[in-house]
Amino acid sequence: MPHPFDELNLEEVKGSHSVKWSLFPEDVLPLWVADMDYPVAEPILEAVRERLSRRIGYPQGAGDPELLEAIIAKQERLGLKGLQPENLWLTSSVVPGICASVLALSSPGDEAITQVPVYHPFLIALKEFNRVTRANPMQPGETRWEIDFEQLESLVTPGTRMLMLCNPQNPTGRVFTRAELERLAEFALRHRLWVMVDELWSDLIYEGPHVPFASLSEEVAQRTVTLTGPCKAFNTAGLGGGVAISHNKEILARMQKVSLGIGGHPNVLSMAAWLGALRHGQPWLEQTLAYLKANRDFLTRFLAERLPEVRYTPPEATYLAWLDFRALGLEDPHAFALEHAKVGLNDGAIFGEGFKGYLRLNFATSRPLLQEALERLASALKGSVVDS
Ligand SMILES: Cc1ncc(COP(=O)(O)O)c(C=O)c1O
Incomplete structure (x- = not known):
């Protein structure tokens, strides 16, 4: 029996006025x-x-x-315990929390370390607020992207103030293990760094478990602000809503101060949606996650069979695939996909220096549409090989 998501009403999807479906031409x-x-x-x-x-x-x-209580209960289930409502600050969405953490926990000229590739607003916030990005490129392993711990040590200077972490990581789909997080925590404590951890994707995990960074120890919790929200798990991005969580209320006070008057107040519809999702959304989430996992596995098989030149390790979380097109020798894979395959992807270059030649593909669509996009890519690439 076809899954309801296999039969999406395309007219309805297109009519949603989303940026996803408006940016590119109809075809x-x-x-x-x-x-x-x-x-x-x-x-x-x-x-x-x-x-x-x-x-x-x-x-x-x-x-x-009631929403604050529901968020606290959810975090408890994930393993982040001991929170009170005053350890939470609702933000209009997650990105304002990223920006506020940079402004609150560092000064112009200070340095922040982050693993790249990473969700590009991390890099934009650092650049626009005149902080220095100390990027630690992840290394491709056989089955997953790995943190380069040796290089990490070499990046620290007296001007380093922050570690910015995305876990699960957009765009590699890594779910960092407890052992990896413990190494990062030990590193952050040893160098007295503040830690901003964006855990927005923690509900969309195929191979886990998710370990909240701030749950590692009381000392770690005191140096950490955790950001999350409803929009990835429940697809409510246009409604907004996010939360900054810290056991250290001083961190939240500083973030509130730098956002004074510009953060707005919590939005009643977004809070209602989030509470509805937390109270009654689990069955929908589980069904959606199962469909996404099957899409991921379909994509993995397709790439192995039809596009083996594209390097890829299946994401452990998220609905994003991080594809290395460099072996195909295309000058600009993003433009190639758009012009020749009529498939709109994200250009990997925005996720960090050194990732030109990578593309990010979002597989949270119907299986037939995913297949159609992959067929288009495969035949455009075949054409390009024959032509050359
Ligand atoms: C890691 C991460 N953080 C934050 C966001 C954006 O969150 P919001 O729309 O709540 O600002 C995204 C969106 O893709 C993301 O991947």
């Missing part, structure tokens, strides 16, 4: 920005409808207490 299949093409989960629709049926006054400043 391009867009598999780029991190949105899913699936319909909104019923518990979220219900929660938002219910909220709209009531008055919409200003929300309580710290946010809806």
Whole structure:
């Protein structure tokens, strides 16, 4: 029996006015920005409808207490314990938390270390706020991307203030193991670094478990701010909503101060959607995760059989595939995919220096659309080999 996601109503998807489906011309299949093409989960629709049926006054400043409790309960289940509502600061989405952490935990000219490739707003925030990015390129292993711990040590200078970590990592799909996180934590403590960890993808894991960085020890928790939100697991990016979590309230106070007057107040619809998702969204999430995993496995088989020149290790989390096109000798794989295959992907170069020739593919679409995009890529590449 076909899965309902196999039969997405394309007109509906296209009519959603999303950036994903508006950026490229009509004949391009867009598999780029991190949105899913699936319909909104019923518990979220219900929660938002219910909220709209009531008055919409200003929300309580710290946010809806029931949502704060639900986030705390969720973090407890993940292993991050001992949180009180005052250890949470609701942000309008996750990116403002990334920016506020950079502003709050470092000064202009200071250095921040991050593993690359990484979600590009990390790099944009550092650059635009005149901080220095000390990039630690991940190394491709046989089955997964690895942290280069030796190089990590060599990156520290007296000006290094922060470690910025994305776990699970966009775009490699790595879920860092407890052992890896413990090494990073020991490193951060030894050099007295603040740690910003973006754990937004922690619900979309195929091979885990997810270990919250701040759960490693009380000492680590005191130097860490964790960012997360509902938008990846529940595909609610346009609604916004995020949270900065820290056992160290001083970190949150500093982040609030640098955002004074520009952070806005919590949005009642986004809080309602998030609470609906936390309370009743688990079955939808599990079904969606199973479909995504099958898409990942389909992609893995397709690449192995039809595009073996494309280097790739299956992501342990996220719905993003990090594809190395360098062996194909194309001058600009991103432009090639767009022009010759009519497939819109993310250019790897934005995720860190040294990743030109890589593409990021979002497989959170229907299986038939994913297959169509891969067929288009395979036949365009075949054509390019014959032509040359
Ligand atoms: C690691 C990571 N953090 C943050 C975001 C964006 O979060 P938000 O839309 O809540 O600002 C994304 C979006 O893809 C992401 O991958």
